Amino acid sequence: MPRGSAGETGQARPLPERLLGVATRLFAENGYESTSVQEIVEAAGVTKGAMYHYYAAKDDLLYTIYHRLLAVQTERLERFAGGGGTPEERLRAAAVDVIDTSFTHLDELTVFFRSMHLLPDGKRKSVRAERRRYHERFRSLVEEGQRAGSFRADVPADLAVSFFFGAVHQITTWWHPDGPLDARAVGRYYVGLFLDGLRRGGGLGADLDGGPGDGGLETLGEC
Amino acid sequence: MPRGSAGETGQARPLPERLLGVATRLFAENGYESTSVQEIVEAAGVTKGAMYHYYAAKDDLLYTIYHRLLAVQTERLERFAGGGGTPEERLRAAAVDVIDTSFTHLDELTVFFRSMHLLPDGKRKSVRAERRRYHERFRSLVEEGQRAGSFRADVPADLAVSFFFGAVHQITTWWHPDGPLDARAVGRYYVGLFLDGLRRGGGLGADLDGGPGDGGLETLGEC
């Protein structure tokens, strides 16, 4: 039986994919630094040499995980953002999809927010740039809605997006498939809370008058 | 000059405190796994032996960081939750304070969500239990408001809390003191978005009818 095509695990995915899948799971379970290359290749049924043939370094696996996740999310966001309907309808669809995607990529998301800081500088910058583009595309949807008058304009769009994304990205820290709420329910509640909070006429309360204007978020921080 | 009271760094705090402060900063900057005990003790101006005199292991520093942060937050929450005023007023005050505290403990928070999974089992369970108690105290505030009719009852209080906490806890991934928004502004916006989303009459949209009832979240997951 040829190595790299099926292997002891019986999976038919090509070796690079299999390694990535195994690594994602192990990183999510035990942490990036607590997972040795040895464990990864053993779980994939190959040897180290095989892994280094496809990935130049351990952090290449990490980078690839991030890169793919962001590519998937960006591609889907484009589709929903560019679809038909009112800005609110499109934002809702996009927001629902963000959560859906998050639930189907929980491991990737877990690894993302736990271990991004472990990437070497170059790769970390690259990931951050991708993530910013994604953030900005989502923000532009909110801005559209604000201009159209569907959403309150007294909250910086940037901030609203960070607020929503923050809530979504932390799902990995508390949600569990055996819990009382299934993924779809969480998604609908979260989108509801977000959009209602954003709806015009909310009014943040008197003490918010004179809050800072719509200053764009220049930096997304260090991740 | 007495050892352990000031040392080369000129700080007057006792050594255990100084080590904790130094470790918190380094963990936040470079990650727990990428920070060696050697770096910590060098930054504190002592030797390894001195550190191990006070902390039995490197992860004891991590645990202490978490434990103290949670103790501070719990103590403050009790104060705000038990104060006077309507449930909404108390929830608002508590929420504002959560964000305030988060901003003054950004490093601790950063370390918390990045590295909690690196704690050994026993300590992780202990931290998780403390965190759950904190979550539940906050949730009970929301439930009070729901019973009083100020907040929508069609969203599980547990979920609303997770939503808000998620957004807040992710602040460390994007906020930067040099950015356009100062801490207070972020706090007011976030609290506004949260409370408006929670306000009665929002209506999550037609597709939410028949969503899961007000089932409490039994588990808070693995963190």
Added chain:
Amino acid sequence: MPRGSAGETGQARPLPERLLGVATRLFAENGYESTSVQEIVEAAGVTKGAMYHYYAAKDDLLYTIYHRLLAVQTERLERFAGGGGTPEERLRAAAVDVIDTSFTHLDELTVFFRSMHLLPDGKRKSVRAERRRYHERFRSLVEEGQRAGSFRADVPADLAVSFFFGAVHQITTWWHPDGPLDARAVGRYYVGLFLDGLRRGGGLGADLDGGPGDGGLETLGEC
């Protein structure tokens, strides 16, 4: 020059063997606890990583030393015990061989009785079990002779074996190749003293009458 086959020391044995030999000598000379892994690998002309490639831990070297010694002794005992001749002849041959083997494995024996207690529980139990089987095989030879009437029956066979093995195993504490007695001489004298003491008709003396009967030794203790 291929790595691992000869190395700087010029020896042609494979690395695992070379490491074991070096470790045995150093453990015997300086003690297990006083010998660092660094010293072992330096003496073998490799780096630590190379050693840990073959031995999972320092105590694996210790265990392997014991295990091999016992395997050699057991195998030889089987041969002598199962040979032809009267029980006394076979016991004599076996006893002579025990001493011969001890002299050709003095370092191993030295390490054995000094450091067995440093093995982790599992490994120590395993070694002890092997040693007990060896003891019992030897004991059955003595019992054969007792039944045949060649040996006195008023001494428990177990005890006689412990007596002889004790004397032999302590050789490492006083014998030195430069001393006045060569290995063969010691062997013949020891075997003579043992067999004459065991011979029928000795009589342990009046005060031994009424001593405990032939109760077998149930346990061999902790080693």
Added chain:
Amino acid sequence: MPRGSAGETGQARPLPERLLGVATRLFAENGYESTSVQEIVEAAGVTKGAMYHYYAAKDDLLYTIYHRLLAVQTERLERFAGGGGTPEERLRAAAVDVIDTSFTHLDELTVFFRSMHLLPDGKRKSVRAERRRYHERFRSLVEEGQRAGSFRADVPADLAVSFFFGAVHQITTWWHPDGPLDARAVGRYYVGLFLDGLRRGGGLGADLDGGPGDGGLETLGEC
């Protein structure tokens, strides 16, 4: 309550004695190198400073254990060797006493043969010299018997003593108070086996003729 006189353990022995007793037990149980000074002082209910007040170093405890044991044994041997009766009677009495003493100082003996090599050079030489004197005194008893014609002369007295002492000193590796043989029984059997092996007329067998003469053992080895 004054420290050092009774302490938390309630014993009335002076502190130096208590420390020695605790150390002996711990060394026998866990090994010298695996027992930390911290454990010793904790078990004795004092602090490190107190211990270093009485013992200059950890190996001073070890040395003292050996020194005392040898002093006790030497003193007793003098008494029995210098008593009345035939050489055989005196040797028997001395041999019985050696075993008695060994059984009442099992821990000391265990530590002795496991850890003597860990003493620094000077102390080790000193202990070895004491031990040699003891050996020689015992040997002279055997030689007396040989000259008197009670013991065979075809075995070097030195070797016979090493043989007997070897058997006795290994008792710690197999004897256990819960085993089927009590201490007295072991003693009588051992002395019987030894003296019968030594008795005139044994005859080591034809193959021993021409064995080495009565060359004295020059060195007692490294221990």
Added chain:
DNA sequence: CATGAATGAGCCTTCATTCAT
């Protein structure tokens, strides 16, 4: 006499990565 904070040297072990085969 006794304390206990601090030192400093060293120990065992891990692990990403390389490279001859």
Added chain:
DNA sequence: CATGAATGAAGGCTCATTCAT
């Protein structure tokens, strides 16, 4: 393409001992 032996650089931790109090 793939192997796996070997490297080399750290890393966390232990511990006997000292010394100011």
